[in-house]
Amino acid sequence: MGITDATVTAGWNPEALGEFLSNDEGRPVLFTNARILTMNPLIGTMTGADLLFVGSLLVGVGPGIITAAGDDNAIVVDCTGMTIAPAVVDTVALAGGRGHHSEYVATLTPGNTNDSLVVPGVLAADVPSAVTALLTRPEQIRALVAAGRPVLWAGTYVGRATAPEAGIPAAADLTGSPRVGVWIDRHDFLHQELTADGRYDETRGGRPHAYQGQYWIDGDRIDYLDDLGFWAYGEFQGDELHHAxxxxxxG
Structure with missing residues (x-):
C-alpha cells in the first residue's frame, strides 16, 4: 500500500504526518500525552507523557516535555488515548538478563534508537499485546516508527523499506574499489584476499584456500557466504577490517 492525499486527510494526525515525511531539516518530533511502556526498569511505565526524538535518536521521555516544543520548533503528534511501546522487544531484558542500565538497548530510553509503536490503549495492555497488534491488526496501528522515520501511519504503510529479495544476490563488480586486495591480520596468521569479482580466499597459518566463497559490501559492512554454506560478516573501521x-x- 502507498500513501495518497485522501489517506492523509482521513487518517490520524494527518498534518503532523505531512510535516514528519517532509522533515529534512532535522526538526525534533514529539509524541505527546501518551501512556509510554518504556521497558526500562528505572523509568517504568508513564501516563500522560511525552516521547521526544531527533532523527533516529530518542532524546527525552516523560511528562512536561511539551512545554519546550514551541521553542524547539518540534513536530507535535497528539497521542491522546494511545500507548507507545518499543517496536523491538528486548526479551533478555524482560527476563532479567541485563545487568546495567546502558545494556537496555531495545527500550524507550533516552540515548537509544527510536523504534516504537503507537497503538490504541485498548489494544496495548502491555508490550507483547502491542507487538501482537502490529502483527495481527496492522490497520489499527496509529504509527510504527523505525529509526526515527514513519513506516506505518493510521494503518497505511508510508515508508516501508524494500526488503532484500530471496535468493543469493549477484556479485558486484568491485573493480577499482580500495577494499579489493589482500587483508592481513597483525600476527600474519590470516590472509584474506578480496577480489574484484566478489570472491574471497583465505590463507590461515600458511594453509592456502582454508575458506573460499562470495562476499558483498554494504557501506562498512561485509557479508561472506562460504562455499561450505555458512554465513559470516566483518566490518571496515577506517583502514582496518574486523572479522571473527x-x-x-x-597488505
Missing part, C-alpha cells in the same frame, strides 16, 4: 576477532589491514 581478527583485525586486518591491506
Amino acid at each position: 576477532g581478527y583485525v586486518m589491514r591491506l
Whole structure:
C-alpha cells in the first residue's frame, strides 16, 4: 500500500504526518500525552507523557516535555488515548538478563534508537499485546516508527523499506574499489584476499584456500557466504577490517 492525499486527510494526525515525511531539516518530533511502556526498569511505565526524538535518536521521555516544543520548533503528534511501546522487544531484558542500565538497548530510553509503536490503549495492555497488534491488526496501528522515520501511519504503510529479495544476490563488480586486495591480520596468521569479482580466499597459518566463497559490501559492512554454506560478516573501521576477532589491514 502507498500513501495518497485522501489517506492523509482521513487518517490520524494527518498534518503532523505531512510535516514528519517532509522533515529534512532535522526538526525534533514529539509524541505527546501518551501512556509510554518504556521497558526500562528505572523509568517504568508513564501516563500522560511525552516521547521526544531527533532523527533516529530518542532524546527525552516523560511528562512536561511539551512545554519546550514551541521553542524547539518540534513536530507535535497528539497521542491522546494511545500507548507507545518499543517496536523491538528486548526479551533478555524482560527476563532479567541485563545487568546495567546502558545494556537496555531495545527500550524507550533516552540515548537509544527510536523504534516504537503507537497503538490504541485498548489494544496495548502491555508490550507483547502491542507487538501482537502490529502483527495481527496492522490497520489499527496509529504509527510504527523505525529509526526515527514513519513506516506505518493510521494503518497505511508510508515508508516501508524494500526488503532484500530471496535468493543469493549477484556479485558486484568491485573493480577499482580500495577494499579489493589482500587483508592481513597483525600476527600474519590470516590472509584474506578480496577480489574484484566478489570472491574471497583465505590463507590461515600458511594453509592456502582454508575458506573460499562470495562476499558483498554494504557501506562498512561485509557479508561472506562460504562455499561450505555458512554465513559470516566483518566490518571496515577506517583502514582496518574486523572479522571473527581478527583485525586486518591491506597488505
